[in-house]
Amino acid sequence: MFKPMALAFSVASTLAVVLPAVPAQAEDSLYVPLLTYRTGPYAGSGIGIADGMHDYLEMLNQRDGGIGGVKIAIEECETGYNSQKGVECYEATKGKGALVYNPWSTGITLQLIPKAGVDKIPVLSMAYGLSAAADGKTFPWVFNPPMTYWDGASVAVKYIGGKEGGLAKLKGKTIGFIYLDAPYGKEPIPLLEDLAKEYGFKLMKYPVPGDKMQDQSSQWLNVQSDSPDWMIMWGWGAMNPTAVKEAAKIGYPMDHFIGVWFSGGDDDAKAGGAGAKGFLTLNFNGTGAGYPALADIKKYVVAKGLSQVKGDDRVGENNYNHGVYNSMLIAEAIRNAQKIAGKKMVDAADVRAGLETLNIDAARIEAMGLKDFMAPMKVTCDDHSGENSVYVQQWDGAKWTKVSDWIEPMKDKIRPMLVADAKAYADKNAPWPARTEACGGR
Amino acid sequence: MLYREVGQFKTTYAADMAVFPIRQDRIGILAMVAIAAVGVPLVANDFVLTSIMIPGLIFTLAAIGLNILTGYAGQISLGTGAFMGVGAYAAYKLANAFPEVNILVWIVTSGVFSAMIGVVFGLPSLRIKGLYLAVTTLAAQFFLEWCFVRIGWLTDYSSSGAIEAVRRSLAGMPITGPEAEPLTRYFVVLALVIGLTWVTSNLVHGRIGRTWMMVRDMDIAAELMGVRLLPAKLLAFAVSSYLAGVAGAMMVFFWLGAAEPSAFGISLSFQVLFMVIIGGLGSLLGSWLGAAFIWALPVVLKFAPGLVGIEIASATVEHLNSMIVGALIIFFLIVEPHGLARLWAVTKQKLRVWPFPW
Structure with a gap:
């Protein structure tokens, strides 16, 4: 036998297994x-x-x-x-x-x-x-x-503006953005920064590294000390329930905490227990x-x-x-x-x-x-x-309820950026x- | 049997000291190269090339890189994934900055940058040994990953934070980017990996390799015999990171096509470390076997049930896969703690003396 026989064998067996592959679909x-x-x-x-x-x-x-x-x-x-x-x-x-x-x-x-x-x-x-x-x-x-995510972020800002009594009232406010530190979470940042400049609010960013999704105590400690008026979240997977739990723990007003549509899993909100009541997310499908x-x-x-x-x-x-x-x-x-x-x-x-x-x-x-x-x-x-268009939904402790109309994104702003x-x-x-x-x- | 070396006389010192002293081995290695260069392209379909052969070869190179450091020089490293990342980002930046230069030049050059970074993080190795060194290389892993995420310049301020393989050709044939045929990419990867294995083989069998092994076996003794520890260790870090960097650049340009920072995470470092441990520390053959085992086996296991017509839910396959691969790793480590390469060496010894084992 030759020395590299083992490799030959592994390659050959690999091929043997895979080659008769790709059965033609019916x-x-x-x-x-x-x-x-x-x-x-x-x-x-x-x-x-x-x-x-x-x-x-x-x-x-x-x-x-x-x-x-x-x-x-x-x-x-x-x-x-x-x-x-x-x-x-x-x-x-x-x-x-x-x-x-x-x-x-x-x-x-x-x-x-x-x-x-x-x-x-x-x-x-x-x-x-x-x-x-x-x-x-x-x-x-x-x-x-x-x-797109940009449309979503613009709707979140629009919703906040609506609650504050018009986008012009956003001047001087602080909006926190907590996001998964990956391409996904970073997508909306250019738009949010642009809107911050235009409407004069301050954008605070709280990145959550992908391998530390289940430990966000330091981010929320910062949120507590900065106490932004509103929080926007771009989270996914284990990051969502952790964020909701931490927000509830520091007593952040949940009705000022808006997640993207992918932060709106039922289990995500349930994790916060009674404290999660009032948590908002964007959505485009009924629940x-x-x-x-x-x-x-x-x-x-x-x-x-x-x-x-x-x-x-x-x-x-x-x-x-x-x-x-x-x-x-x-x-x-x-x-x-x-x-x-x-x-x-x-x-x-x-x-x-x-x-x-x-x-x-x-x-x-x-x-x-x-x-x-x-x-x-x-x-x-x-x-x-x-x-x-997107709408905003709110967690009532057991299920999601629709709390806004279908809101149009800021198309004229986003389209040129896209x-x-x-x-x-x-x-x-x-x-x-x-x-x-x-x-x-x- | 086949391993009968009767009549093979070594008449020169060089022949006696050859890497493959037995004629059957030399024929075997040539046969393997021939299979890889001619046989595989003839029979393999795109899926085998893109999902098994290309990543398998790239991981082989990364495993060789880590083997230099851990297997030959005895320095444990958990930063391989990040060093691969440095190579990938360097190749990306260079290819975009100088589009007129052939991409292969930049793939090979990209390793130089990760070698430099590797040397910097290798500096503590003079004072810190063993598991403690593993922790400092872990710091390299986290620090570099942080850089990939945070420094926008590395990705040319891409809004997605990812890098994409640019479209480049060699002699009119696209070799990177989406238009490149899997077969073309396979040949390029194969040539680079075989070439670098050959270079590395010469390194480890020569004076440099011997100093590394002296440092590994007992650094005080090595020092007393005139080996300067710092240059020897730093050279090991440099060569190791160089190979890892080239592997990382190939990973983005010839295999994935695009990569986000998390592709170079700690799990990649562990994946390569497992390849080295399973394959065999201090063995080039081991790097090849380890990469084949850790990379190809799960892929085959994942798609095999569907091919033979067994319907299993995709998540169940994934769970079974982890269990089977995990069990096999434990099995191999119990049977032969020195890895697959040693297992082969034992088998070969038995074959050489067969049928009279005494």
Whole structure:
């Protein structure tokens, strides 16, 4: 035997196992890989989302026989919110005819953005990822509806302004921003700084390192001594319940504490106990299970044991509903693509066109059984996020209640910033390919 | 069996002292290189290349880097992840600042920057030994990670805080960026890793390697015999960080395509450290085996059930994966605490004397 035989063996066995791989997907199904995370430090947020995404698509399979009569082949791939594993999942599934990717991590999204245009598979980063990706001219293959983080941050400031009696009254106030010290948490900073300058409020930043999410006592000690008038949070995973707990502990007024939509998990707020009452977050989907579509999920999926959700009570939690919203976007994009392409078996390029012409009006929302679950939303060729409206919800100790109307983001302020940032991204990654896709077409 | 060395006479001193004194080994190593350069590209699909071979090779280089420091020079380090990061950010900055220079030049140069940083953090090693040194390198890990997050200049003030692989070509073929074919990237990575392994092999088998091993085995004795400890240790830190830096640059440019600071976190340092320990301290072969074991095995385990048609929930696979890999690590460490390389050495010795083991 040769010396490096062991290595040869390991390589050979690896190949032997992997090569017969990539079984061709059944010709008559729409393949949707779901990059999910049910393990790791962010599993607390990830499990609900994974279940919501899977169950809504499975419900379409069970109730309607798929989309337009074509079954959806759903495959979950575990990323653990880890960028290395995310790329692994992408490479493992893209050859099977993936129609669209939902990375569910800003880090993985950033890796997929340059690949999307080359592999011709759209990336749908629902209200997360690179805000600048909303510029459809620069990023034809990336979508971040219903709105970007910048839109969200502007709505938070608008809401605060409303409570203070007008944006002009913000002058001299202090707004604290506590965020996960990662690309995700840092996204809204440029906009908040800009708004601080414009409206004359002081922005205090409290970064929370990713490996110290469960120990925020020093950040909240600073909050206590600075005592900002309002707090805004961009948190995820274990950071959210810890922040709510700490805020309650120092006695911060919870009705002056606004989280982003991803800080609004039911478990996040529950962690604060009675002290969490009054905690606010932004949201773009309804909570609770009181919608016909969610009743169908219970009937067709959960009751049949096809879901990983044990029991009904998890259906309707905020993270679960984020997942449902995400899958609704996928399904509507595919449906739209079938209409545009005039055929049932669409490919990834068709789905891109479907996403780009997404227009979900009130009638369609009602037909989907999601009345009051969401606001009408629209994506255009230029605007891949749509900058749709958000509302504010409040935790009453047991569940979320809607406490504001749908608030429009500061579009005229954000749009130029998005375009400028998209240009900066393209310049940095020169030569960034120019858009060749026709608007709404392939 | 195959390992019959009858008739192989060594007539020169050089032949006796060769890295591979047995002819079968030399044929074997050539066969391995041939398999990697010709066989794998012929049969492997994109997934095998991008998820197993390319990261496996990159981790091999990182493991060799750490092995120099920990295995050969005996200095425990927990900062490998950060040193890889320094290489990645250096390559990114250099490639953007001088786009006309070939990217391969910058990949190879990027290691110089992490070598310099490595030397700075290696300075305490003269006074601090063993586990205490591990703690100071841990400080390097946290400090550098903090820099990646905080210093906007490193990412050219990117709003996302991440760096992306720029698009560059070699002789008209895109080798980095999204357009680069997996096969092209694989060849580049393979060439760099084999080349650097060869250079390192020459280093550790020569005078420098011997001084490192003297320092490792007993530094006072080494000092008495005329080895100057500080230069020897700092050189080990420099070479180790250099290789880690090149591996980090390759990680962003040839594998991931983009990286956020958390990609160079403490878990990456541990991942590489495990590769070195499992593979075998003080062995280049060990670095290769360790990287293959720690990197490729979980990937194979993750996707194998789906390929043979067993339906398991993705999270369950992940849990099983951790359990199986963990159990195997314990098993191998009990069977052979000196790592896979030693396991191979024992096997080889048995094969050489087979069938008369006495």
